[in-house]
Amino acid sequence: MKHLTFIVSATALAAVTAFAMQEALHLPEGSKAPAFAGKTHTGKDVSLQSLTKEGPVFVVFWKERCPHNPKASALFNSLYKAYEGKVNMVGIVATSEEKLGDWAKQFNNAYPLLADSSRKLINDYKLVFSICTFQIGKDGTIEKVFPGYGADSMNALNAAMAAAAGTKPANVDLSAAPTKLTWG
Secondary structure (H helix, E strand, C coil): CCCCCCCCCHHHHHHHHHHHHHHCCCCCCCCECCCCEEECCCCCEEEHHHHHCCCCEEEEEEECCCCCHHHHHHHHHHHHHHHECCEEEEEEEECCHHHHHHHHHHCCCCCCEEECCCCHHHHHCCCCCCCEEEEECCCCEEEEEEECCCHHHHHHHHHHHHHHHCCCCCCCCCCCCCCCCCCC
16 A cells, blocks of 8 residues: 655745644635624715625724724825725724724724624624634625735735725825734
8 A cells, every 4th residue: 555745845834834824813715794784984874785785895803902903094094085985895894883983083993894892793703813804705605804004915905995896906105004914
């Protein structure tokens, strides 16, 4: 009987391990996105179902007191403004409804926000860290996950938003993004 020997390089093993670890930090791509509905910080009713009727939606999860919020929120606001009216984006903040308006004001938030004071959505999406963005398709499936706000992740998010809008990537200044992937 012949025996097969597998040689796995350290690089390949590290890549597989990193992928497996990342998958454990959030729902994986291809999963059905957990539904949500509620009033935004401006009082508008919004739901995942209503947003996906128009096309893909980008759902950004935030921890209320993440140290990365000031820099990251400015980048996400820039991306939202570049594609406003072309793609939907909504933020989910781990805070109370009473504090949500203050959070939006503090970070000059441009897109709709929902509060997740019970952390139900955070748990449903199996999030371990913030900031994390999910691209959810019209069928309610998670198409892509953009963890953190590193340069590569932000550039990939810009490209995905452009593809969803049917345009070429917007010229958005993302130079303030850290070179390495950063989570809070």
